[in-house]
Amino acid sequence: xxxxxxxxxxxxxxxxxxxxxxxxxxxxxxxxxxxxxxxxxxxxxxxxxxxxxxxxxxxxxxxxxxxxxxxxxxxxxxxxxxxxxxxxxxxxxxxxxxxxxxxxxxxxxxxxxxxxxxxxxxxxxxxxxxxxxxxxxxxxxxxxxxxxxxxxxxxxxxxxxxxxxxxxxxxxxxxxxxxxxxxxxxxxxxxxx
Amino acid sequence: xxxxxxxxxxxxxxxxxxxxxxxxxxxxxxxxxxxxxxxxxxxxxxxxxxxxxxxxxxxxxxxxxxxxxxxxxxxxxxxxxxxxxxxxxxxxxxxxxxxxxxxxxxxxxxxxxxxxxxxxxxxxxxxxxxxxxxxxxxxxxxxxxxxxxxxxxxxxxxxxxxxxxxxxxxxxxxxxxxxxxxxxxxxxxxxxx
Numbered sequence: 001x002x003x004x005x006x007x008x009x010x011x012x013x014x015x016x017x018x019x020x021x022x023x024x025x026x027x028x029x030x031x032x033x034x035x036x037x038x039x040x041x042x043x044x045x046x047x048x049x050x051x052x053x054x055x056x057x058x059x060x061x062x063x064x065x066x067x068x069x070x071x072x073x074x075x076x077x078x079x080x081x082x083x084x085x086x087x088x089x090x091x092x093x094x095x096x097x098x099x100x101x102x103x104x105x106x107x108x109x110x111x112x113x114x115x116x117x118x119x120x121x122x123x124x125x126x127x128x129x130x131x132x133x134x135x136x137x138x139x140x141x142x143x144x145x146x147x148x149x150x151x152x153x154x155x156x157x158x159x160x161x162x163x164x165x166x167x168x169x170x171x172x173x174x175x176x177x178x179x180x181x182x183x184x185x186x187x188x189x190x191x192x193x
Numbered sequence: 194x195x196x197x198x199x200x201x202x203x204x205x206x207x208x209x210x211x212x213x214x215x216x217x218x219x220x221x222x223x224x225x226x227x228x229x230x231x232x233x234x235x236x237x238x239x240x241x242x243x244x245x246x247x248x249x250x251x252x253x254x255x256x257x258x259x260x261x262x263x264x265x266x267x268x269x270x271x272x273x274x275x276x277x278x279x280x281x282x283x284x285x286x287x288x289x290x291x292x293x294x295x296x297x298x299x300x301x302x303x304x305x306x307x308x309x310x311x312x313x314x315x316x317x318x319x320x321x322x323x324x325x326x327x328x329x330x331x332x333x334x335x336x337x338x339x340x341x342x343x344x345x346x347x348x349x350x351x352x353x354x355x356x357x358x359x360x361x362x363x364x365x366x367x368x369x370x371x372x373x374x375x376x377x378x379x380x381x382x383x384x385x386x
Contacts, residue, residue, distance in 0.1 A: 072364070164356075
């Protein structure tokens with residue numbers, strides 16, 4: 001836990017935030033138990049799939065899922081994420097080409113025999129047809145820093161952890177709202193920055 | 194995306210997994226829309242709080258929440274996480290002492306003026322009373338590698354990303370099942386390893 005690099009931070013654009021009372025409702029115990037069993041059962045049906053349905057969903061569903069992900073906690077509340085939704089077939093295909101090119105280098109050179117061997121049982125490779133097939137691609141980027149109005153850097157503490165937590169909420173939302181379908185490999189996407 | 198270190202991996206203990214059909218139910222569009230709006234509204238009520246209710250919840254709820262978190266995707270399905278639930282007051286207090294000692298060093302020495310300045314508006318410090326107050330502490334650890342039956346290392350790819358995604362699902366589960374309460378700062382806990 002060391003100081004991260006950066007050219008200085010000016011917090012003066014943000015006011016001091018007073019503590020405010022927070023008195024949320026708490027469910028009765030039997031409701032908690034029932035909900036927690038249901039949620040586990042549903043989440044346990046999620047799979048990381050590599051063959052994806054071309055059937056679309058309303059765009060508002062995708063937007064709401066991303067809004068939910070954006071409620072994730074983040075280091076010093078910096079919210080260091082960018083979500084990009086792509087539905088244009090040409091752009092999806094360009095993304096597929098970029099990803100496959102990088103992944104082929106990963107498989108052939110970067111990952112090494114051990115890693116390839118560990119993945120063998122999953123029969124993955126660098127061909128990612130689903131990037132053309134899926135109605136939407138959600139690209140997720142971490143922002144290592146932001147830019148303040150005075151052009152100085154604003155450090156984003158724990159940016160990778162924060163973005164990954166947001167991804168977890170995104171996955172839960174997709175599983176809850178769409179049904180267990182349409183799930184990309186987020187790990188894979190996140191590694192291509 | 195480079196090869197990680199390790200003394201070699203032996204995958205021979207695991208069988209080749211054939212592809213299996215996966216035909217999940219998909220909700221009708223109006224259900225998707227309704228559920229996605231509800232989930233966002235609920236998640237948007239979550240707050241990272243520093244004053245926590247001492248009122249307990251059934252232990253099975255905590256277990257189910259962790260089970261749900263454990264359905265998260267992980268690099269090469271290594272599931273590189275350990276969840277530890279602590280309810281014993283003595284152990285909670287020992288944890289508080291360890292955390293506060295480390296955090297005081299963070300605030301006074303490690304974090305630097307910029308970071309401290311960025312946190313000032315949140316009025317946080319190294320005193321963490323809630324670690325005594327909360328009925329349960331969920332400690333979350335990443336496993337950078339595992340040990341195979343033959344005592345060789347098993348590399349855990351993307352272990353921090355994987356654990357953080359599991360944390361996101363955990364947060365969603367807590368918010369869904371308990372009501373918006375009882376939420377620790379996971380970012381803080383995760384940094385103390």
